[in-house]
Amino acid sequence: MMVNGRTWPYLNVEQKQYRLRFLNGDNSRFLILQMDNGMNFTQIGAEGGFLASPAMLNRLLLGGAERADVIVNFTNIPVGTNITLQNVGPDEPFGGGVPCPIGQDPITNPGCGDFAPANPATTGRVMQFRVVAATTPDTSTPADQITLPPIVPLGAENKVRNLSLNEECSNSSLTGFQCPKAALLGTVMFNATTGAPMGMPMMWGDAVTENVTLGDTEIWDIYDFTVDAHPIHLHQVMFQVVNREVFDPAFGVVGTITLPEPGETGWKDTVIAYPGQITRIKARWDIAGLYVWHCHILEHEENEMMRPYTVSAPPVVPKLNITATPTTVTVGVPTNVNFTVTDGVTPVSNAAVTLSGNATGTGTTNVNGNVVISVNATAQGTITSTATSTGYTDGTTTLSAIAPPVTIQNLIKNPGFESGKTPWLFYTNGVGTFNVWPPAYAGNNSARLAFSTAGTNMQLYQQGVALEPNTRYQLSFAAYSNTGHDIRVRLLKQVTPYTPYGLDYTANLGTSWAVFTTQFTTSGFASNVTDGRLQFWLVPFAKAGDTYYIDNVRLEKVSTTPVLPGIVTHPAGQTVVTGQTATFSVVATGTSLSYQWQKNGTDIAGATGASYTTPPATLADNGSVFRVNVTNSVGSIISNGAVLTVLPVTP
Ligand SMILES: [Cu+2]
CATH class of the missing domain: 2.60.40.10 (Immunoglobulins)
Known part of the structure; x- marks a missing residue:
């Protein structure tokens, strides 16, 4: 065993805490490190930084290339004590499990463990710590009181990949049956009926199957179909161990899930995959490029247990741009709308343009990216126009469907006296005249009523006004009088009994033109009538010498159905x-x-x-x-x- 370039070295350690960094640089050996005095130590980090929390350990398992940051506390170890760091991992391929006590093996000592530990005289000895007195006080934080920065969990994954570790055997007349002959990575196929997973081994030179989208988070389910454990290493990315799950190649996933080991709670780049288990890791790839993932047993890696993978930005799908002329149509009035579709710069032909919402219709753009669609809106609101073309993201634009202009019908004939007197009528039992005369509020003429003697019946009126019952109307007119005397306006049945029809309004006239407006609801009749009399009534306002001017008489139904803006x-x-x-x-x-x-x-x-x-x-x-x-x-x-x-x- 060689440590930092020396075989079986020793290190003088003071009675203090020491932080040791372990890297398993063996080409294939799995190390299980322990102190020969049985003392515990604390792991605080792995390949990618700190763990989520310190892990108190008695043994440290490290596959090839795995790293561990460990605090060992020699404070209470008597001066002069020599502690040997031992390796109790196997002198053979590792498949998980625990070692028998040193000097025992499962064949001669059934039940002692899963494998014989390494030879204590050679591969079972790593190095020695020789405890000496502290020369200065130890001011470091005790390992069990260390607070480590939190590990931020990755978000939801964009994809789950199923990957496999495989061994292949050979059986030739020349060499006989050899197993394993090759170790390979690959993908996984699932039996359509049973769901049982099957490894699909692939060679280094086979087409790349792991093409990660830049920025994506993925879970890799690594199925180990071999009989051994493998330290699986991903280049470029740090990952988190999600869990491990037992699977059976005949029956599929068994469902026994184990959480990451205490030493696996930080960011890692190498993870031990155990035979018969899915080792589940999760990572976010944020640097594009061509990378590899491989087993870190060098004999496997140099065989076929290495595969390329890529990280690439998602392909840019250009978005269609669609414009419309005009952008406003009127409900019920078919309007030719010219749509133009481009990729932002160049016209796009053969793009489908589809209308939805308050109008429907379709069309296909010509070589200039244009299509004219007759748009017939059925209601006020928005019409969505969507352009679609293969290889592009849809583009949309909207049209506004507005109500037709409200045609307001004036129920008064010759309302501005521009056509003379007809059908206006004038009556007085005093003395007065009715002329059509300038000046006008609008147009050329207005009605001029001049009184030399006041009467008890003085009126300017129009008959045959058509009215609907119990309906809201608005009356407006412009008027003034030379004295500022007022005027009254009424609607009533034009013949006896002169039933009031709901309007009785007195306007406070001035001596110059002003517009008077009032609203009212018809009454006094139950169904439509055409016998309304609109009457300007001068009693008791008009006096001898008064002259009245009236113009622009409007009687309009008030819309009761609100129209959208x-x-x-x-x-x-x-x-x-x-x-x-x-x-x-x-x-x-x-x-x-x-x-x-x-x-x-x-x-x-x-x-x-x-x-x-x-x-x-x-x-x-x-x-x-x-x-x-x-x-x-x-x-x-x-x-x-x-x-x-x-x-x-x-x-
Ligand atoms: Cu391997």
Whole structure:
């Protein structure tokens, strides 16, 4: 036995704790190290660093290339004591198990253990520690009080690989039956019926079967189909031992699971695989390259027990880019939408474009990456357009399906008196005139009512107004009078008994044009009528000398079905110089809309109109993105962002 280049050396140790690093450099021997005085020692590390917690040991098992960081406490060993570090591993291939006492073997001493320990005169002697007095106090932390940094567990695995350790025999007329003849790594096949595992040996030169994706965490289930234990070493990566599980080549996995040994709780790069067991390790590969894994018994490794494996970045799958023109369609109005599909740069032909959501349809792009699909939206909302092509990741874009513009019907004929008096009628039992006359609130004309003598019946009215029962309507009109005297507006049955139809509103006129609006619900009739009279009633307001002007009379049904917000025109980017303001605006459809402008995704206090004007811009505002969230009681939509570009003032 050679230690650090010397055969059977000794080391003077003071009565202190010593930290020793063991590396089993034997070409094939498994070492089981112990002190001949039976003292315990503490393992704190393995190949890849500290263990999860210190492990108090009496024996240390090391396969070839395994390492151990050990603390031995000689403090209480009497000066002059010589302690021999022994190896009680076998002088033959190791298959697990425990040694018989030194000098015994299982054949002559049945039940003493699994194998005879190494020859105590030669391979059973490793080195000697000779205890001397301490020259200085020992200030180190006692091994049982050491706290080791935690081992962070690996996350869930991306893949489980089944790998095998195999032996092959030969039987030729020349050499006779020889076993084992070759030792090989390989993969595992499972019997489709019984699930029994079968090793699939592979040669060094066979195609690489272990191709790990960079960044992946994998579990490797290493099935040992041989009769011996093998120290299995992976290059490049440190792994954790998950557990071991007994398997039977005839019946599959038996299910007896053993957890890692106390000395295996840290990061490792070499692990002992036992015959008849699955040795399960877990690692995350974070460096790409071509590596090997192999048995660290050199005679095996130099035979066929080494295989290459690769770690490669996952193939980059380009993503399709799909754009649409236009991006807004109207419900119920088939619209030709031109889709363009590229790989980000170049047009992609023969890409399938599929619509889903509130419209369906398909098409295939031409050589220019274009396809026109007639989009007929069935409801308001989003239409998803997906581009698919072999070798690419799907690309998607969305279209907005908005409600058709609400056509608001004015139930009043000749509402602005632009067509003369008809069908308006005027009556007074005093003295007055009705003319169509400038000035107008809008257009060229308005109704001009002039009274020289007030009466008890003074009205301007229109008959034949069609109304629905118990329905919400809105009346609006523009008016003023030369004295600011008021006016009353009513809806009633046009003939006796002049049943009130739900509107009775008095407008507080001024002496210049103003618009008056009121809403009401029809009443006084049960089914649709066409005999409504809209009546401007001047009693008791109009006095002799008063002149009234009326224009733009609108009587409209109030929509009771809320319409989702939709954006017709998105805000556009603006460029200003420092100190200037910028105004962003949006055109949206829908009922009872509310607006909230945002700067870089954050609401702007008080910016709640269809347009928003910024404070004077500074260079810090350059590149800010403004958008608006349009909402109502049934939904919301966020506009595209518009970028504010702020240029410095040119000197
Ligand atoms: Cu081996």
